Amino acid sequence: MGTTINYRLPIWAPRLRKAQIAQFYEASGRGFVDEELIDDVGFSLLARAESILAATEASRGRAQCPVCSIIIEHDHEDLKCSHCGWECSWAAFKKTIKYKHLHAGGMKPFLEEFVEKFPMARSHADRLVLIDTLIHKYHWETSTGGGRPGACCLIEGKMSNIMPFLDSLSYGEQTPEEVEATREEWRKKWHKNKWKGRVQKMKDRDGSTKDAGG
Numbered sequence: 001m002g003t004t005i006n007y008r009l010p011i012w013a014p015r016l017r018k019a020q021i022a023q024f025y026e027a028s029g030r031g032f033v034d035e036e037l038i039d040d041v042g043f044s045l046l047a048r049a050e051s052i053l054a055a056t057e058a059s060r061g062r063a064q065c066p067v068c069s070i071i072i073e074h075d076h077e078d079l080k081c082s083h084c085g086w087e088c089s090w091a092a093f094k095k096t097i098k099y100k101h102l103h104a105g106g107m108k109p110f111l112e113e114f115v116e117k118f119p120m121a122r123s124h125a126d127r128l129v130l131i132d133t134l135i136h137k138y139h140w141e142t143s144t145g146g147g148r149p150g151a152c153c154l155i156e157g158k159m160s161n162i163m164p165f166l167d168s169l170s171y172g173e174q175t176p177e178e179v180e181a182t183r184e185e186w187r188k189k190w191h192k193n194k195w196k197g198r199v200q201k202m203k204d205r206d207g208s209t210k211d212a213g214g
Ligand SMILES: [Zn+2]
Pocket: 065, 066, 067, 068, 069, 070, 081, 082, 083, 084, 085, 086
């Protein structure tokens, strides 16, 4: 171990590109089960979900060592891995999380469910539905409504362009009924959502560059 200080920092999986998502819905609308595309989107989403959950845990005092993956319990001071000797200040670690939409919040149970179910899904049709379901969740969602759209932590962009993007995705003749139904529910919930008005106000004001994604 010696006195070497290793400043390796965690690397978080990025949010998904809109083009990737658009392609995914287009293919499913044509009834074409593009297994490669489904896996590309699904495993990107899985990595993203795992990053959000890990970053959230880190903020709560359980950081994962970026070198040996062991969990380091901390009280928001310096981090030191007892297994491999990696060290880092909490301030430097925390900086990697900030402004990256990595707080699970009310998406936590949905992210956990996805992480658990996606790798176990038997068919690509099942995988497709799991992906679609996660993308259309709201934080703290219940059967009647929810908070911020979870998509803001999963797809690149601001809330003010992510929501119209999801709303305008081209579905097709072959889009599974379950996927259609999810979108209808998602639209109903957005209609009642308090963030909808805020997004509109922000757009009206100045087309501001501020991120409404939270
Ligand atoms: Zn370590």
